[in-house]
Amino acid sequence: MNREDKIIRRIREGDIVQFESLFRSSYVPLVKYANKLLNDYDDAEEIVQDLFVRIWVDRNKINIESSLNGYLYKSVYNRCLHLIDHNKVVEKHKREAMVKQNELPQNPVEIVQYKELNQRIIKILEKLPERCGMIFCMNRFEGLKYSEIAQKLSVSIKTVEASMVRALKLFRKELAE
Numbered sequence: 001m002n003r004e005d006k007i008i009r010r011i012r013e014g015d016i017v018q019f020e021s022l023f024r025s026s027y028v029p030l031v032k033y034a035n036k037l038l039n040d041y042d043d044a045e046e047i048v049q050d051l052f053v054r055i056w057v058d059r060n061k062i063n064i065e066s067s068l069n070g071y072l073y074k075s076v077y078n079r080c081l082h083l084i085d086h087n088k089v090v091e092k093h094k095r096e097a098m099v100k101q102n103e104l105p106q107n108p109v110e111i112v113q114y115k116e117l118n119q120r121i122i123k124i125l126e127k128l129p130e131r132c133g134m135i136f137c138m139n140r141f142e143g144l145k146y147s148e149i150a151q152k153l154s155v156s157i158k159t160v161e162a163s164m165v166r167a168l169k170l171f172r173k174e175l176a177e
Contacts, residue, residue: 004068012059019059023052026069030076037080047079124174128167135160136167 010018027048034044051072055062064071125133135153138144139160144152146160153160 008062008064008068011055012062014059019052019056022068026072027052030072033073034076034080037077038083043083044080047076047083051075051079120175121171124171127174128170131155132163132167135163139164 007018007022011022030048030051031041031044034047035041038044038047066074125136128136131153135149138149138152139146146157146164149155149160150157
């Protein structure tokens with residue numbers, strides 16, 4: 001059994017001294033590595049700290065196929081990529097929210113008309129059967145495709161299509177006035 005295998009075995013057995021030793025020897029290099037990937041020292045520290053917490057909590061389940069050092073660096077790398085992807089999604093939503101905010105009516109007459117239209121839409125949605133209204137909202141407000149809605153609700157695409165026809169028919173009738 002090599003040195004790394006002994007370290008892993010001792011940590012699995014709950015040896016806190018061995019775990020702390022691994023933490024102290026690996027923490028700074030791992031944070032530097034994460035910081036190079038993220039360009040954010042606080043996030044880098046948080047990723048490494050979370051990794052070590054997970055290692056300790058799940059010490060009985062951890063299966064390290066490669067070297068211990070390789071496992072630590074690969075884990076930090078994957079966590080950094082996940083955070084980068086997450087931050088991209090957050091930024092995208094921020095941009096979309098700003099665009100939507102700029103699209104909102106600015107003068108008092110438009111604001112009143114906008115609010116009245118929203119109220120009418122809410123009343124029409126309340127007239128629809130629950131699932132029909134949910135399908136309509138998923139399509140029109142969340143931008144989901146019929147196939148995605150069908151999968152999420154465990155219904156057929158034909159059911160989604162029929163619900164959308166029903167909802168749009170009611171909206172045309174109610175808004176035609």
